[in-house]
Every structure is written in C-alpha cells, then in structure tokens.
Amino acid sequence: MVENNYPNQPIDPDLQRRLKQLRSLPARDPQMVARSEARFVAEVDEYLQEKGFSPAIGAGNGAANHTKSRRPGIITNIQQWKEKWKMATPKLRLAMSMAAVFITLVVFMFGGAGMTAYANQNALPGDTLYGIKTGFEQTRLTLARDAADKSRLNLAFAERRLDEIARLIESGRYSDIGLAVQEYEAYVQSAIASLETVAAGDPSSLAELAAQVADSLKRYSATLSGMATTLPESARSELERAIDVSFSAGGTRDEIEFTGIVEQISAETWVVAGRTLTRIPATEIKGQIDVGDQVKVHVYQDTAGNWVLREVELAMDDDSNDDDQSSDDSQDEIEFSGTVEQITASSWVVAGRTLTIMSSSEIKGQIVVGDQVKVHSYQDANGNWVLREIEQVDIDDIDDDFDDDSDDYGDDDADDSNDDDADDSDDSNDDNSDDSDDDDSDDSDDDDSDDSDDDD
C-alpha cells in the first residue's frame, strides 16, 4: 500500500463527537446470534455435502475416481484470504460468556452431525447409517429461515432420494426402493406445502419458486420414468408411485378442471358429476365437503387411465356458479389505502382492519408488513371483511405525511415523492433477497460518480 504521506485531515470535533456517539450499539441478542451462526454452519454443511456428492449416479459401486485434482477451488481461495487477513484459528476457550457457550454447543452439535453425515452421505436406505443422513436433513429443515427456503430444501432432499433410488437399482436392491420412494414422496409434499405458505405470506416470490418446483418435479418425473424402464416388472410399482407423486404435485400432467355435484365419497374414490375419481394420499381436499355440494375439482389421468383427484374445493356460491368471486356485482366493495400491519396465512391487517384471505384474494406484487397498499374489500355474510384485491402503492406516490395515511381511507393519490432518502447509491440489486446470480461487487463502482482518483 501507499505510504502515509498526507497529514491526517482535520475533522470538526463536534462532528467527530457525534460520529462516536453512533459507536455504541445495543447488545446483540445472543439467541439471534447463535441461531444465525447455526444457520450459517448448517448452510456450510449443506454446501459441502452437496459438493461431496459424486455427481455420477452409481458412485456407490466403488469406482474410486476422486483425486486431489477434483478438490474444489474454494479451498485455495479461502487460504488466500486466510493469509491475507492473517486469520487466526483461535481455540475456543473455556472462559466464555453464557452466550458463547451456547453458540459453541450449537456448533459442536451441528459440527458433529455434519461430520457424521459426510461419512454417511453414501448410505442408502436399508443401510445402518442411513438414519443419520436423513436426521441431518431434518435438522437442516428446522433451521430453514422461511417457507421458500424450506421448499427449496425439501426439493433438494427429494432429489437426493432420486440419486439413492438410482443407486439402489444399480445394485439390485429393489426391496429398499420403497423406503426411498416414501421419503421422496414426503419431501415433495412438504415442498408443495411450503409453497402454499409462501403463497400466503410472500406472493411475489411465489411465481419464481413455483416455477422452480414445477421444473424440478418435471425433471424428477423424467428421471424416474427413465429408471422405471430398467426395472423388472415386479419392482416397478414403487417407482410408479413416485412418478405419480411428481406428476400430480408438479401439475405437469394434462390436468382437467371441472365443476359439479359430489355424488359419492369413499376412502378411495369420489364421484363428481358422474365421474369416478381416485383419491390418493396427495389429494387436496379444501374445507368440509359433503355429498350434494357443488365443487370444483382438478383431476388428471394416471398411467392406468384412471382419473385421479388432485384437488377438490367447494364452488364458491350456492346460488351462482360464479366461482371467481367476481367483484363488481352485488357485494358492497370498498376501496381504501393504508399500511400493512400484519400478514398471516389467513388474514392481513391493513390500516387497523383485519381482512380475511380467501383463495380468490388477489395479491399483486410483493407486499410486506409496512408497505403502503390499496385494498379492495367486501363484507361476507358474517360481517367479516374479505380481501378481494391488494396492491402496493408505488413508493413514488406515497404521501410525505406517512403517519396520517392510516385514517384517510380511499386517499391514495398523493403526489409528493419522498423516496430519495436511501437511494443515492444506485448499485443495489433487486434480487438481494434470494441467493441468486448477482455478484454484488461488480457493480459497486457505478454509484460514486465522482471517482476519487481526481483532485483534492
């Protein structure tokens, strides 16, 4: 580095004092710290485990082709950084605060699990060590940060089961396939369930995630179908079950939707509008449905040509078949604006009003607590306010007088723009919330227009 050949610039003592005031921070919540670190450690393990997996299906056969050259680049990178920053690897000492002890425990706990998991990452269903492997996955799931994260993890784990199925087939262990299929099924279903939570809480990220899930499932179905052809007839049924799950969950099969009266309900089949529909474990039955009800169903044909009931729900109104809950008719709809105060799966609170979420509720864009929104809402028969449509009011349109918005319903046409507070630097990425593509550092030069190599 260049030598210090400039005197230190004087800084106004008052400003210096005020800056120092910002130094003191409230103590960090040790539980948050511990949880954060545990999550990071789990992610590291996840990443390493993923990396440790031989991409070639059938690695279980013992072809030892890992060599030193396959060692991933990260190690060299990290060592460079280590040198650069002279990072010591301090031994954990006994004299630590309670918080630190807690962190250590968490890390050791996961560290241990992680190490064991590496040793057993090649374990297959039926192997003694298989339980440790899946136990690790469960732990990882409990540390998922949100529903979207959980959904992705579930999918990743489902994919591992596919690898295992492939390896089981290779080694002719057909009788163990059932277990892997069962877990595959469970993970796929959890992935879908998490997706629904995402739909309720964070609709904007839903589309992307749903597409990811659908893509994965499509891929899985193809993989499974490929595997099925290599299997003897007798061992095929388990695999077909997995294929069905992938298809039905991913909705990649041609699906039909129709409305009709429920004529019969049994454990295995439903009859709706004269059609017999097979009920499977994955069938989604929304609400309490009885014979005689008007319902909307989603069905698809399985490999044997049976119609499978994927989803059934009550058609909205008894007296009209209009299940789109279209807005402008008899219901007295009100429109108002306000701040989102709370978001749960079943209801939102906007400007102090609790609004019930229905399947028909239309949530436009990514809305989070604190956002300024415009709401269309109507009262149902029980007097509850139902959210028909909600959309974010553009930040540019937000009234300066933010505090007043909650009481003037219907007034959202403010002109003032006050969004210049935090936006001086233009390098933010819009996709910061997912762990995706962008390499933030690349664009960091954009913002400081007067590049500092100039005068002084």
Place this chain on the structure above:
Amino acid sequence: MRMDAIRTTEHQQLDRQALIQIYRDHSPGMYRYAYRMLGDQGLAEDCVSDTFTRYIGLLRKGRQLEGNLQAYLYRMVHNWVVDYYRKHTPAQTLESDAHPAPDGNPEADVHERQESEALRTALARLPHEQRMVIELRFIEDWSHDKVAEILGKTVDATRALQYRALASLRQLLEEREEQYHG
C-alpha cells in the same frame, strides 16, 4: 470406507473450519455496519444472515470470488440495506427525527437521540463509498490503509474520498438543521 472418501472428508473439514472462521471474523463488524444503517436489530441480523446465505450461494454456484473477501461482504451488506430501503419507505427510522415523538423523555436524552438520528439520516444520503469511508474511518476507527484495501483504491484516493465525504456530510447536516430550526 474408501480412501478417496476419507480424503474428501478431510478437505471438507478444512473448508468448513475456514468458512466458519470467516463467519466469526466478519459477522460482528458486518452486523455493526448493518445496524448503523438500519437502526433495527432484527433487520441487521437478517441482513447479515442473508449476506452469508448469498455468499454460500455464490460458492455453491462455483463462483470464483476474486479480490478482497471482506470488501465483498461489506458491499453485500451495503447492497442489502440499499435494497431494503428501496422496497420499504424509510419512514420509521430515517424520518423519525423530523417528527419527534411527543412523549416525555428527559430532554437531554431526546436531544441526543435526535442528533444521532439526524446523523444517521445524513449518512444514509451519502453515496455508498463516501458512507463506507466515514463509517469505517470514524466509527470503526480503521486505518486509511485498511479502508483503501476494502474499497480497492489507493490510500490517496481514499483520503480524497474521505475529504469529499466529510464535506457532503457537513452540508447535509447543515441543511437539516436549517430545515429544523428555520
């Protein structure tokens, strides 16, 4: 166990230790940095956590990270914050000094808090590198050398940047005070 599997496990342990060490070395500073910009503990924790998730995400994609890791991490933190303020009106944190709460806190305390808020608001208005230089130099007490390394600039350039940053900051604070008192 096969030999190659053992070897792989050893390398993984090495990675693992190094990654955890990176986390321990950098997360406290990143948290402080995030907290100063966000003024909210939960958000700052989320920010740090998300930043490391992204970091792992990049490794996962096999991205070779070049340059200074710490600079990378701080920039990611910074971008998270900017992004956050894009999506959320900074009303509560940044504007709170413009609408002083009418509750009966001791006067000195209120004054101090207002001062800090005003400063935080002004800092938030600075361009990203100017802000970084002030925070790291005067709040974290880093040397010019270290800041220069983080920003990928020469020490001279960092000094120039600091000069301009202080000038902008003073100007912002003055504007603020005029607005407030006049």
